[in-house]
Amino acid sequence: MNIKQQFKEGLITNNPVLVQLLGMCATMAITTSLFNGIGMGFSVLIILTCCNVVISLIRKIIPNDIRLAIFVLVIAGFVTIVDLMLQAFIPALSESLGVFIPLIVVNCIIIGRAEAFCQKNPVGASFFDGIFQGLGYTCVLICMCVIREFLGKGSFGSGIFNTTNGIGTGSGIHIFPSEYGALVLTLPIGGFITLGCLIALMQYVLKKSEKKKEAKEKEGANV
Amino acid sequence: MTETKQSGGGQILKLALVLLAVAAVIALVLGVVNEITRGPIEQYLNGKRDAAYAMVMPGDGNTYEEIDAGSYANDPSNSITKLSAAKDANGNDIGYVAETTFSGAQGMITMVIGLDNDLTCTGIGVTEHSETSGLGAKAADPTDPFPQSMVGLTDGAKLSKDGGSVSAISGATLTSRAVVTEIQTVIDAVKSL
Amino acid sequence: MNANATIIEIVLSAIFINNFIFSQFLGCCPFLGCSSKIDTAAGMGLAVIFVMGLASAICWIVNEYILVTLHLEFLQTIAYILVIAVLVQFVEMFLKKSVPSLYSALGIYLPLITTNCAVLGVVLLNTQYSFNFLQSVVYGVTGGAGFMLAICLMATVREKIEFADYPESFNGFPIALVTAGLIALAFMGFSGMKIV
Numbered sequence: 001m002n003i004k005q006q007f008k009e010g011l012i013t014n015n016p017v018l019v020q021l022l023g024m025c026a027t028m029a030i031t032t033s034l035f036n037g038i039g040m041g042f043s044v045l046i047i048l049t050c051c052n053v054v055i056s057l058i059r060k061i062i063p064n065d066i067r068l069a070i071f072v073l074v075i076a077g078f079v080t081i082v083d084l085m086l087q088a089f090i091p092a093l094s095e096s097l098g099v100f101i102p103l104i105v106v107n108c109i110i111i112g113r114a115e116a117f118c119q120k121n122p123v124g125a126s127f128f129d130g131i132f133q134g135l136g137y138t139c140v141l142i143c144m145c146v147i148r149e150f151l152g153k154g155s156f157g158s159g160i161f162n163t164t165n166g167i168g169t170g171s172g173i174h175i176f177p178s179e180y181g182a183l184v185l186t187l188p189i190g191g192f193i194t195l196g197c198l199i200a201l202m203q204y205v206l207k208k209s210e211k212k213k214e215a216k217e218k219e220g221a222n223v
Numbered sequence: 224m225t226e227t228k229q230s231g232g233g234q235i236l237k238l239a240l241v242l243l244a245v246a247a248v249i250a251l252v253l254g255v256v257n258e259i260t261r262g263p264i265e266q267y268l269n270g271k272r273d274a275a276y277a278m279v280m281p282g283d284g285n286t287y288e289e290i291d292a293g294s295y296a297n298d299p300s301n302s303i304t305k306l307s308a309a310k311d312a313n314g315n316d317i318g319y320v321a322e323t324t325f326s327g328a329q330g331m332i333t334m335v336i337g338l339d340n341d342l343t344c345t346g347i348g349v350t351e352h353s354e355t356s357g358l359g360a361k362a363a364d365p366t367d368p369f370p371q372s373m374v375g376l377t378d379g380a381k382l383s384k385d386g387g388s389v390s391a392i393s394g395a396t397l398t399s400r401a402v403v404t405e406i407q408t409v410i411d412a413v414k415s416l
Numbered sequence: 417m418n419a420n421a422t423i424i425e426i427v428l429s430a431i432f433i434n435n436f437i438f439s440q441f442l443g444c445c446p447f448l449g450c451s452s453k454i455d456t457a458a459g460m461g462l463a464v465i466f467v468m469g470l471a472s473a474i475c476w477i478v479n480e481y482i483l484v485t486l487h488l489e490f491l492q493t494i495a496y497i498l499v500i501a502v503l504v505q506f507v508e509m510f511l512k513k514s515v516p517s518l519y520s521a522l523g524i525y526l527p528l529i530t531t532n533c534a535v536l537g538v539v540l541l542n543t544q545y546s547f548n549f550l551q552s553v554v555y556g557v558t559g560g561a562g563f564m565l566a567i568c569l570m571a572t573v574r575e576k577i578e579f580a581d582y583p584e585s586f587n588g589f590p591i592a593l594v595t596a597g598l599i600a601l602a603f604m605g606f607s608g609m610k611i612v
Contacts, residue, residue, distance in 0.1 A: 021589055024448065025533050029441035066238050070245050072501055072530075076494040077249035081256050084490060088260035091267045095351075099540050102493040106533045108445055153357060183357050188439050189600045196586070196593030204585035246498075250491065257490040326421075329434070329607065331545075355607075 010132025018202040022108040028191030035159025037145035039093040045134025052130035152185035275348035279337030284312030296415035328397035344376040359398030430558035437566040438600040443534030457571035461564025472556025475539040
């Protein structure tokens with residue numbers, strides 16, 4: 001498996017959220033501002049990459065019977081490190097993500113990748129897998145944030161642009177007055193519906209590209 | 224998680240040892256990280272509290288002296304977690320600052336409330352909350368008219384919906400009512416001193 | 417919610433007002449994965465109630481008597497997830513030996529609960545709200561009941577949706593998510609409720 005293929009898989013054809021349907025809880029819960037989305041995305045990216053590397057390194061010495069217990073331990077360790085670091089150095093982010101940082105432990109993406117990929121692949125490939133899957137996750141989060149924020153509050157990039165009082169306090173760029181926004185999209189309901197539509201879009205695109213491929217193959221066969 | 228197989232005691236012991244070793248290494252690493260981050264976390268929390276105090280009590284160099292919890296009347300839910308008497312840089316009494324935790328519309332709100340000597344509110348600062356973003360969350364935004372309108376609130380103030388004169392955040396009556404009621408609780412507590 | 421919440425407040429809040437699925441997004445993966453049939457949904461719901469109640473009790477004891485006494489609060493996440501993993505394993509072994517009928521009913525859902533974020537979520541929230549032992553257990557059990565209510569509602573709706581006419585791209589998860597969104601909208605009606 002080469003890097004290019006891994007990149008494409010992580011971001012599109014095997015995207016952790018839109019195709020593998022993993023890690024939905026956080027995807028819906030915290031995507032109300034761009035700041036949250038980027039923060040959560042990169043936290044997961046870092047944890048996923050570290051876990052992938054460590055698990056791939058120790059994959060030959062861990063007994064098969066207790067591999068899941070060890071995976072969970074390693075993951076929980078890295079999550080706690082990131083949690084403490086965020087509390088200490090980016091407290092605004094830690095506060096707005098709240099309980100969802102420790103909950104990365106049970107984010108199925110991480111244990112899913114450990115089980116499906118790192119057990120069988122060398123360190124290098126696992127490292128890139130972590131980065132690309134993490135990036136795929138981050139991209140989905142950013143998409144969700146941009147859509148929900150724009151339609152719900154009429155702003156873009158809240159928490160990042162127009163900061164007044166340190167990082168995380170900005171009100172974002174206002175595109176239209178927030179009174180005209182569909183507030184419902186920033187509430188839990190908006191999370192469910194936006195994600196549903198994004199996955200539907202993904203299924204549509206994937207199906208279309210598959211059909212195109214088939215048509216091309218048919219054409220090739222005819223010639 | 225771990226698959227249980229019918230295996231000998233030696234095998235189980237080996238598994239337990241491996242698991243223990245992994246857990247020990249991770250605990251050690253976490254201990255080190257905890258040592259590094261403890262200072263900044265504490266500093267941040269203190270800084271946040273100081274900032275909230277400064278927001279509700281004007282003036283530089285104020286000092287705060289905690290009042291014993293037994294000496295004032297707290298409401299039934301014990302919402303006041305800390306009540307302090309405020310003194311300015313010259314040692315004159317300038318009022319009271321209370322740290323409170325009470326339930327809003329969605330979850331708990333943690334707020335600092337300042338009162339001057341005439342029991343008039345000098346400001347509020349919400350430090351933690353989980354109110355609906357865009358509605359109740361406005362109470363935590365210092366630039367919103369609602370928290371600003373809390374300045375100057377006196378004993379007996381009520382929302383206009385409840386027969387008073389304070390206008391609530393539109394769409395977030397519960398949050399607004401909770402905040403106004405809490406200010407009244409603090410006023411009552413100070414009156415009972 | 418805080419340490420002063422009464423039992424009735426906790427019960428109503430966990431089941432309706434702050435339902436784990438519809439307002440806190442905890443436990444969405446099994447919620448979407450196991451809600452296509454009412455039987456499996458009910459089985460999953462029962463298993464979750466059971467594990468959430470037990471996990472709340474044990475994690476409270478671990479936190480109070482081990483972590484807090486030894487000043488190891490920073491190991492919370494790791495300790496809780498271990499407790500949950502071991503607990504699920506034990507429950508599975510116990511049921512297999514003594515209540516085989518229940519074991520076969522819950523079947524594959526038991527191991528899945530380890531990675532259900534509602535379980536880890538509830539124990540973390542118990543600590544965050546500084547609940548006492550009784551409050552923690554009640555919050556755990558009723559939180560699980562809220563989960564069961566949500567997943568059963570969802571399953572009944574999904575069984576009907578199979579006959580509905582919706583765009584093909586929405587097949588599977590997307591339509592389930594949109595449905596969940598609409599149920600969440602109905603649950604929002606509870607959020608105005610305030611128990612004094």
